[in-house]
Amino acid sequence: MSLTKKLPWVFKYRPRKVDDVVNQEEAKRLFIDWLNSWSQGKPEKKAVLLHGPPGSGKNSLVEAIARERGLEIIEMNASDYRRSTDIERIAAVSSRGGSLKSARGKIIVLDEVDGVSATADLGAVESIMNLIENTSHPVVLIANDPWDPKLRDLRNACVMIEFRRLTKTDVKKVLRSICLSERLECEEEAVNYIAEKAEGDLRSAINDLEAVGEGFGKVTLAIARVLLRARDRDLNVFDVVRRIMISKYAWQAREASTQTDLAPDELIKWVHENLPRQALDPEDLWRAYEALSRADVYLSRIVRSGNWDLLSYAVDMMTSGVALSIKNENYKYKWVKYSFPETVRLMAKTREVRQVREDLAKLIASHLKCSISVAKSDVIPYLKVIFDNNPEYAAKLALGLNLSDSMIKYLSESRGDIILKQVDKFRQEIRKTKAESKTTNKVPEGRPGSRHTEKREVKSSKGLEDFFKR
Amino acid sequence: MGSRSALTELLWAEKYRPKSLQEMVNQEDVVKRLQVFVKEKNMPHLLFAGPPGTGKTTAAHALAHDLYGEDYRLYMLELNASDERGIDVIRTKVKEFSRSKLPVGIPFKIVLLDEADNMTADAQQALRRLMEMYVDVTRFILIANYPSKIIEPIQSRCAVFRFTSLKKEDVVARLKWICSHEKVVCDDRGLEAIYEVSGGDMRRAINVLQAAAALGEVNLSNVYKVVGLATPAEVRALLKTALFEGDFLKSRDTLRKLMVTYGLSGVDIVKQLHREIFSSEVSMPEDLRVEIADYLGEVQYRLVEGADDEIQLSALLAKLILLGKPLRQQLQPAKPAKR
Numbered sequence: 001m002s003l004t005k006k007l008p009w010v011f012k013y014r015p016r017k018v019d020d021v022v023n024q025e026e027a028k029r030l031f032i033d034w035l036n037s038w039s040q041g042k043p044e045k046k047a048v049l050l051h052g053p054p055g056s057g058k059n060s061l062v063e064a065i066a067r068e069r070g071l072e073i074i075e076m077n078a079s080d081y082r083r084s085t086d087i088e089r090i091a092a093v094s095s096r097g098g099s100l101k102s103a104r105g106k107i108i109v110l111d112e113v114d115g116v117s118a119t120a121d122l123g124a125v126e127s128i129m130n131l132i133e134n135t136s137h138p139v140v141l142i143a144n145d146p147w148d149p150k151l152r153d154l155r156n157a158c159v160m161i162e163f164r165r166l167t168k169t170d171v172k173k174v175l176r177s178i179c180l181s182e183r184l185e186c187e188e189e190a191v192n193y194i195a196e197k198a199e200g201d202l203r204s205a206i207n208d209l210e211a212v213g214e215g216f217g218k219v220t221l222a223i224a225r226v227l228l229r230a231r232d233r234d235l236n237v238f239d240v241v242r243r244i245m246i247s248k249y250a251w252q253a254r255e256a257s258t259q260t261d262l263a264p265d266e267l268i269k270w271v272h273e274n275l276p277r278q279a280l281d282p283e284d285l286w287r288a289y290e291a292l293s294r295a296d297v298y299l300s301r302i303v304r305s306g307n308w309d310l311l312s313y314a315v316d317m318m319t320s321g322v323a324l325s326i327k328n329e330n331y332k333y334k335w336v337k338y339s340f341p342e343t344v345r346l347m348a349k350t351r352e353v354r355q356v357r358e359d360l361a362k363l364i365a366s367h368l369k370c371s372i373s374v375a376k377s378d379v380i381p382y383l384k385v386i387f388d389n390n391p392e393y394a395a396k397l398a399l400g401l402n403l404s405d406s407m408i409k410y411l412s413e414s415r416g417d418i419i420l421k422q423v424d425k426f427r428q429e430i431r432k433t434k435a436e437s438k439t440t441n442k443v444p445e446g447r448p449g450s451r452h453t454e455k456r457e458v459k460s461s462k463g464l465e466d467f468f469k470r
Numbered sequence: 471m472g473s474r475s476a477l478t479e480l481l482w483a484e485k486y487r488p489k490s491l492q493e494m495v496n497q498e499d500v501v502k503r504l505q506v507f508v509k510e511k512n513m514p515h516l517l518f519a520g521p522p523g524t525g526k527t528t529a530a531h532a533l534a535h536d537l538y539g540e541d542y543r544l545y546m547l548e549l550n551a552s553d554e555r556g557i558d559v560i561r562t563k564v565k566e567f568s569r570s571k572l573p574v575g576i577p578f579k580i581v582l583l584d585e586a587d588n589m590t591a592d593a594q595q596a597l598r599r600l601m602e603m604y605v606d607v608t609r610f611i612l613i614a615n616y617p618s619k620i621i622e623p624i625q626s627r628c629a630v631f632r633f634t635s636l637k638k639e640d641v642v643a644r645l646k647w648i649c650s651h652e653k654v655v656c657d658d659r660g661l662e663a664i665y666e667v668s669g670g671d672m673r674r675a676i677n678v679l680q681a682a683a684a685l686g687e688v689n690l691s692n693v694y695k696v697v698g699l700a701t702p703a704e705v706r707a708l709l710k711t712a713l714f715e716g717d718f719l720k721s722r723d724t725l726r727k728l729m730v731t732y733g734l735s736g737v738d739i740v741k742q743l744h745r746e747i748f749s750s751e752v753s754m755p756e757d758l759r760v761e762i763a764d765y766l767g768e769v770q771y772r773l774v775e776g777a778d779d780e781i782q783l784s785a786l787l788a789k790l791i792l793l794g795k796p797l798r799q800q801l802q803p804a805k806p807a808k809r
Binding site: 268272276277282283285286288289290292293296297299300301303304342343346347350353354357364365366367368369370371373374376377378379380381382383384385386388389390393394396397399400401426429430 | 476477478479480481483484487522527528531548550584585671673674677678680681684685696699700701702716718719722726729730731733734735738772775776777778780781782784785787788789791792795
């Protein structure tokens with residue numbers, strides 16, 4: 001029981017009888033007729049070419065018949081063709097025990113013959129032709145596209161049997177019966193969605209059903225949509241993040257990250273933005289953030305060390321690490337709206353304010369001979385207290401430090417305008433006294449504040465220039 | 471002070487910075503040794519090490535002032551932490567200055583590198599060569615909070631001066647002296663409180679003093695008011711939202727506000743949170759304080775190593791929400807937490 005449970009569903013639910021093969025009545029009739037012709041003496045053609053779209057039942061029919069009639073299948077597929085020894089081995093088996101009675105025991109299947117390369121497998125078609133010529137057993141060739149020019153000789157040597165593309169109804173019927181056997185709760189819309197997406201390919205439909213149903217214990221449209229949409233093309237970032245969040249296997253989450261052009265250091269921001277909307281349980285959330293913060297640590301190590309090999313570990317942690325941290329038993333996937341990384345938006349919105357703060361910190365750092373970060377953490381907060389509470393004193397400081405209008409407004413949102421007016425008033429007074437002192441021909445006192453600093457800076461830079469000239 | 475100069479004001483930390491060694495009121499041992507250099511007009515390379523706000527930068531400038539007079543900046547190349555100080559700058563700007571000829575009557579030039587412990591090892595190696603090659607005309611003064619982050623070969627070429635945290639009496643006396651100059655009313659309890667909140671960092675102490683004075687007089691309540699106003703209330707809100715409400719999205723919004731609007735760095739926030747968790751005004755089980763402190767240490771380490779502020783602090787929030795889960799259940803046994 002446990003063993004069959006682990007079998008992929010496409011094997012587990014292979015047709016056991018010819019009757020189980022879905023909706024290929026014409027192909028079944030032709031194939032059985034041809035096979036029966038072997039027991040009635042030499043058939044007109046010793047090979048058939050089963051052709052049709054993927055997942056339409058070609059292999060299944062062969063297997064079902066072999067099972068019903070107790071035939072042993074000797075199989076070879078595209079990857080083997082270029083090894084002539086393999087074809088010879090098959091040829092040897094097929095020619096052995098040439099009596100017609102014993103011929104019933106074996107059936108030779110060459111899958112994916114359209115995968116034969118015209119150049120790389122030069123002579124492969126010839127070997128197959130030889131095989132057909134000398135065989136004592138039925139030979140079945142299988143191809144999706146039999147009309148390739150290189151297969152022309154084979155077409156002539158075979159009975160051509162076409163498999164029709166399965167309809168959506170056919171596919172849905174099978175999916176529903178699997179849901180029933182698996183005791184899966186299964187939304188009709190979800191089955192419809194999977195069937196539609198499969199485009200007549202029953203094999204891929206069953207795989208999809210398994211991906212959704214086995215991981216989540218039920219088949220809902222929401223899960224199916226997230227997990228299955230656009231398997232082959234680039235996903236938008238929201239879908240990538242959603243796939244990561246919903247993945248039940250490490251590889252699923254990792255694979256999702258390959259379906260976007262977003263660089264890992266961008267992707268991590270998207271996961272970070274939306275993860276807490278999906279992982280609501282505190283333990284899940286913490287595990288997820290533990291993983292995400294490790295991913296971030298790897299990214300920082302890459303920047304420091306230049307060792308790009310570490311990138312895959314960063315990606316592991318931000319995809320699989322996050323996906324697998326959701327362990328809460330009561331967790332149910334729910335569709336929630338995802339959003340663009342808020343910080344990126346905030347940073348763009350506040351660019352001007354941040355520039356003002358940066359300039360202010362630089363100015364203060366040059367006055368106090370400290371670093372910009374000390375200016376930000378140890379000086380600006382206290383300046384803000386002054387500017388918010390004492391406009392007159394703030395205006396004096398603004399003049400002394402030569403602050404710009406935007407810096408003043410930055411330091412006090414509520415009272416910036418009052419301070420600016422006060423600054424203007426003081427400026428006029430200073431101008432007035434300056435004019436007075438000129439007329440009275442007094443030598444101006446050493447002025448504290450900005451002018452003083454400016455003077456000093458001019459001097460010092462001149463001094464350095466002198467040195468560089470030498 | 472005349473009426474004109476009363477219309478402008480400077481930061482007191484700049485205004486009352488000692489100009490010469492003689493004016494320095496603390497670090498007596500260091501000052502005495504530096505004064506010998508001035509007297510002999512000679513000195514080795516120097517490394518000033520010690521906590522922030524203990525007078526390292528001030529001593530360096532005062533030393534140069536005493537050596538060269540008012541225009542000392544003519545003979546000193548000063549590179550702050552704010553300036554670019556990578557290996558390229560060392561190889562060009564610093565080298566250029568170090569090798570230049572001596573002006574008449576000047577025994578040597580000085581290169582002052584503040585926060586030298588933030589320089590990369592590469593840049594320090596380049597620096598070490600310059601210190602050897604041009605020692606006849608140029609002396610270096612390196613300033614560092616953590617001398618251990620200065621490479622060994624540089625340390626061994628320098629005379630190391632250790633600056634110690636300022637004593638309470640020294641800080642209070644200096645603040646009182648400033649108050650008398652500024653004609654500001656102050657009391658001892660207010661000044662002592664300033665010492666407590668600034669932890670022996672004179673620069674911060676003077677900043678608090680000036681802000682408290684701007685509120686009226688320097689007393690206990692104004693000092694606490696300043697500290698309260700200067701510490702964004704959001705830091706405590708962050709802690710409380712995460713621990714007691716368990717609301718991740720809300721606390722992350724607060725975090726973003728602190729970083730973007732207040733311009734706090736991740737390390738700033740970690741340090742302020744660290745202060746908060748040991749504050750008596752935030753009640754929580756004692757073992758929780760320790761557990762949070764432990765994780766804060768990890769986060770700070772990661773940030774210093776270059777990790778992303780927002781992601782690491784968000785991980786911290788997730789941790790707080792998890793740690794707060796039993797607290798929230800105790801607080802509201804009937805109503806389960808929203809998130």
